[in-house]
Amino acid sequence: MGSACKEAHPVTEKTYFDEREHFNENLNPGNSFNNLKSKIKLEFTIENIEINKRYNIMVKFSDDQKPFYTETVTSHMPLITFNTCYIGDYFFEKQQLLSVYLIKEGSQDGMIGISLGSIVGSPGSNFRGFFNDKVNISITAQGLSDSKSYIIIKLKAKSSSSYDFTDPKNKIHYLISAQGRKIYSSESIDHVGKFREKKIPGILLEKGFTIQFFDGFQEFITSKNDTIQNFCIPKKETYFQVCTKQGILSIINKSIFNQNVTFLDYIKAGVRIKLSIGIDYTGSNLHPNDPKSLHYLGPNMNDYEQAIQACGMIVAYYDYNQKFPTYGFGALLNGEPQVNFCFNINMKGDPEIYTIDNVLKEYRKSFNFLQLAGPTNFSPLVQRVVNNIKSENNPLKYHILLILTDGVIYDKQETIDALVEGSFLPLSVIIIGIGNDHFQEMIELDGDDNPITNSRGVKRMRDLVQFVPFNRYRGNPNILAEQVLEEVPRQIIEYYTMNNIYPNNINTISKINTQSQFMNNASQSYYSNTNNNNNNYNPNMMSQANQYRTLNIYNNGDDSF
Secondary structure (H helix, E strand, C coil), rough: CCCCECCCCCCCCCCCCCCCCCCHHHHHCCHHHCCCCEEEEEEEEECCCCCCEEEEEEECCCCCCCCEEEEEEEECCEEEECCEEEEEEEECCCCCCEEEEECCCCEEEEEEEEEHHHHHHHHHHHEEECCCCEEEEEEEEEECCCCCCEEEEEECCCCCCCCCCCCCCCCCEEEEECCCCCEEEECCCCCCCCCCCCCEHHHHCCCCEEEEEECCCCCEECCCCCHHHHCCCCCCEEEEEEEECCCCEEEEEEECCCCCHHHHHHHHCCCCCEEEEEEEEHHHCCCCCCCCCCCCCCCCCCCCHHHHHHHHHHHHCCCCCEEEEEEECCCCECCCCCCEEEEECCCCCCEECCHHHHHHHHHHHCCCCCCEEECCCCHHHHHHHHHHHHHCCCCCCCEEEEEECCCCCHHHHHHHHHHHHHCCCCCCEEECCCCCCCHHHHHHCCCCCCEEEEECEEEECCCCEEEHHHHCCCHHHHHHHHHHHHHHHHHHHHHHHHHCCCCCHHHHCCCCCCHHHHHHHHHHHHCCCCCCCCCCHHHHCCCHHHHCCCCCCCCCCCCCC
């Protein structure tokens, strides 16, 4: 293969934009920059091998017979670092399962099944495991951004006529397009004639772009096409003026090239993902002994179990200790007269359950201790997770709350209040709709068209909610997981960059003082803006991914940093 890295698959560019108040209906919320693929580089080392033996390493995807990486080296010491590396596409939201074979002197000496997610999610993105009782392997992952630069767009406007660009009634805003795709729609100009500074990944504009200005919804000026090399000068400002019927529009464009960050950069630097799960136990699901029930406990997985496994198995790759707080809501517990809207499904004081497999077991066991009731209230569950994040004071742990529900909620505004508070914290909320409801309220909580606002008029800091109807992807758990998890990398990047935390300074964050201060600041910002037994559970229902779950043997489930 030679000494160069191998290129695996071409990258398909997709669009990025930021929705703003006056123009979002003209933009397609599906075309967001989180869909840009990430490139990943893998490097392989084997240790404790025999000297003067010929070793071959071969790697292939589990659904492909042809290996994508292979190299043969003769050992001169007990360690081999292979000369070639592998570069290919990486997706957070997909099961990318690998089989790694070690061949010594022409005979197979060992095999490891592992996922790309497990490699990336290992401490420092460095997976360590054993081929056999003696030989171990190290696989190191490094993210390669498609564009390690961004451009800062900074625009001002002045008028030499009686037309007032700063009058809020005029609602002056601009749109950046490239190759026929809408890239960014601005907010309205402010009272001193400035637009909010905006960073855009350089890969989206490198072939030229257009800026259009609008008075309300009427276009009144369009700039000429130009390229980044001519239009965007690093560390300098460019000026140009355009005559309109309203007067002279003077534009300052300050475009700076700088390092762009990726989701992989944050994971490698030490950010961990913590998954919590919330399950709907309301009566509308029907009794679990009823074959029509969404909770039907038959020989096969029901819809709740399929959704938990499809999504949980992927997120689990990025959680070192494999412990998942799992809650239920909308049930009567042990004959209690009051409905409980947030309880631990294992009926213990600690809601954490070790491994997704055991979450599924505890889910089935839980029906021995409760009665389905209602109504459906989300806010106690969301608020509990929000409070857990605040009390934990750990900005390097990013939380995902996965909520599975069958219908209408009765505390929408209280839920919105909790979600708005959560938007200031390291949190993403994923809602999967189980059953045949229209789920209109879940779509409203998602807020793609109309960002949610709490009861005090405070808008969400950032988009943190993703809603997906299960039935749309029934029978295809891989596509379900992709749809559910595709926004998470963007939300993680957005949260940390908004708070000026970058991969290269994560290690400088104190585990005590700085973390506590950081979380306090986030809270102040929000307020100022006003081994388990198997109970009727079939282990044969485990997905293929289970065979590839190799826990890091050097970590021993340590939850610390």
